[in-house]
Amino acid sequence: MAESSNSSLSGSSVSSDPEDYQPPIWKSYLYQLQQEAPRPKRITCPQEMESRPKYYGREFHGMISREYADELLVGAEGAYLIRESQRQPGTHTLALRFGHQTLNYRLFYDGKHFVGEKRFESVHDLVTDALITLYIETKAAEYIAKMTTNPIYEHLGYTSLLKDKMVHRLSRGRTEPRRVTFQREERISSPLVQRTALKDTPEKQCFYEKIHNFKVHTFRGPHWCEYCANFMWGLIAQGVRCSDCGLNVHKQCSKLVPSDCQPDLRRIKKVYSCDLTTLVKAHNTTRPMVVDMCIREIELRGMNSEGLYRVSGFSEHVEEVRLAFDRDGDKADISASAYADINIIAGALKLYLRDLPIPVITFDLYSKFIQSAKLPNAESRLEAIHESLLQLPPAHYETLRYLMAHLKRVTQLAKDNLMSSENLGIVYGPTLMQPPEQNALITLNDMRQQKLVVQLMIEHEDVLF
Numbered sequence: 001m002a003e004s005s006n007s008s009l010s011g012s013s014v015s016s017d018p019e020d021y022q023p024p025i026w027k028s029y030l031y032q033l034q035q036e037a038p039r040p041k042r043i044t045c046p047q048e049m050e051s052r053p054k055y056y057g058r059e060f061h062g063m064i065s066r067e068y069a070d071e072l073l074v075g076a077e078g079a080y081l082i083r084e085s086q087r088q089p090g091t092h093t094l095a096l097r098f099g100h101q102t103l104n105y106r107l108f109y110d111g112k113h114f115v116g117e118k119r120f121e122s123v124h125d126l127v128t129d130a131l132i133t134l135y136i137e138t139k140a141a142e143y144i145a146k147m148t149t150n151p152i153y154e155h156l157g158y159t160s161l162l163k164d165k166m167v168h169r170l171s172r173g174r175t176e177p178r179r180v181t182f183q184r185e186e187r188i189s190s191p192l193v194q195r196t197a198l199k200d201t202p203e204k205q206c207f208y209e210k211i212h213n214f215k216v217h218t219f220r221g222p223h224w225c226e227y228c229a230n231f232m233w234g235l236i237a238q239g240v241r242c243s244d245c246g247l248n249v250h251k252q253c254s255k256l257v258p259s260d261c262q263p264d265l266r267r268i269k270k271v272y273s274c275d276l277t278t279l280v281k282a283h284n285t286t287r288p289m290v291v292d293m294c295i296r297e298i299e300l301r302g303m304n305s306e307g308l309y310r311v312s313g314f315s316e317h318v319e320e321v322r323l324a325f326d327r328d329g330d331k332a333d334i335s336a337s338a339y340a341d342i343n344i345i346a347g348a349l350k351l352y353l354r355d356l357p358i359p360v361i362t363f364d365l366y367s368k369f370i371q372s373a374k375l376p377n378a379e380s381r382l383e384a385i386h387e388s389l390l391q392l393p394p395a396h397y398e399t400l401r402y403l404m405a406h407l408k409r410v411t412q413l414a415k416d417n418l419m420s421s422e423n424l425g426i427v428y429g430p431t432l433m434q435p436p437e438q439n440a441l442i443t444l445n446d447m448r449q450q451k452l453v454v455q456l457m458i459e460h461e462d463v464l465f
């Protein structure tokens with residue numbers, strides 16, 4: 001379904017001009033239903049029950065039979081009471097009248113009240129939400145099943161009208177990494193071809209796909225789904241919200257929303273420790289600005305520095321650079337006047353890469369890279385690494401490609417800086433590659449391969465990328 005709705009984006013029917021923007025028509029049917037849903041009616045017990053837990057009120061009737069509870073509730077939609085189970089003393093049952101029958105739910109309390117996933121402050125809230133949900137899901141079952149078939153999503157630049165968001169949404173695409181075959185003539189021509197191609201790419205464009213970061217959310221006041229335009233019913237946890245871009249949708253709609261999250265800078269609080277794709281989408285760059293800025297600075301004044309990337313900068317200063325990036329983003333001052341020692345900048349770059357929640361070489365591709373390095377034949381080793389590289393998320397791939405080209409240039413000055421590709425492999429292996437589960441033994445065993453992968457990527461960056 002998401003596939004077919006995506007395809008219409010390339011058509012001319014959708015205009016990217018904000019002037020033509022038509023506000024969405026929110027569908028009110030489910031909202032009306034929620035207003036019509038029966039309200040809770042608490043049926044209280046005439047006498048004080050000694051067995052009443054302190055977190056229940058007079059709606060607690062003690063150990064009465066199912067049949068008697070039925071009699072007490074009959075005739076009033078939304079009527080409810082709590083009884084202690086006769087079969088399992090000590091456990092409690094919520095008896096609720098809905099659809100002219102009594103429904104019985106095992107009721108739990110652990111500081112909050114619940115019968116299913118949602119947790120409530122009070123039994124009254126729980127019953128209110130249950131009645132809304134029961135009412136809407138019975139009355140509008142067919143409507144709900146169909147509500148995602150004609151999403152308004154692509155006609156809508158979220159709820160806001162920001163032009164760049166609209167353009168982004170409409171010109172969705174992805175830069176595919178080049179496929180390279182390992183034939184001799186390709187190998188000779190590819191570096192030159194690639195350098196020209198790089199120049200032609202506008203640096204400030206990025207079309208990476210990013211999945212939304214949906215979390216269950218409780219909306220205050222009525223809210224409508226930004227995917228299907230329908231009301232999000234219920235009292236709490238009515239839907240999900242993307243914590244990176246703020247998109248609000250039904251839980252069932254969240255599975256159909258395309259991977260086109262455009263993170264909002266106001267929601268992305270940090271630069272370090274932020275997911276790589278999220279950061280570049282938020283800043284609309286091809287690579288993380290930390291990588292570009294540090295490499296630019298190092299190429300400007302540090303390429304001959306002995307032990308570049310091996311010698312550590314003073315860690316308090318490295319930490320200062322991290323704070324500057326987190327606070328000022330691309331306005332951070334990392335010039336020679338701020339930090340004369342280039343090892344501080346090199347350290348800040350390594351720290352950025354090491355602190356990524358998902359390393360540049362992602363957890364799920366980690367073992368593929370390690371296995372590639374174990375192949376005995378040099379040609380097939382390169383081919384396997386190349387295959388794995390193509391599976392990296394595009395923003396990770398671009399970052400790695402840029403970094404390897406830079407490290408290659410570092411090795412070309414090895415007579416001054418004493419950094420060979422092997423030395424850089426030792427430094428960058430564990431920075432770029434971390435096993436999915438932190439295990440000292442695995443890490444130790446894989447060190448040789450980590451080093452080799454990075455070393456090979458530097459030496460063969462012209463053909464691998």
Ligand SMILES: [Zn+2]
Nearest residue numbers: 212242245261
């Ligand atoms: Zn999002």
Ligand SMILES: [Zn+2]
Nearest residue numbers: 225228250253
């Ligand atoms: Zn929806």
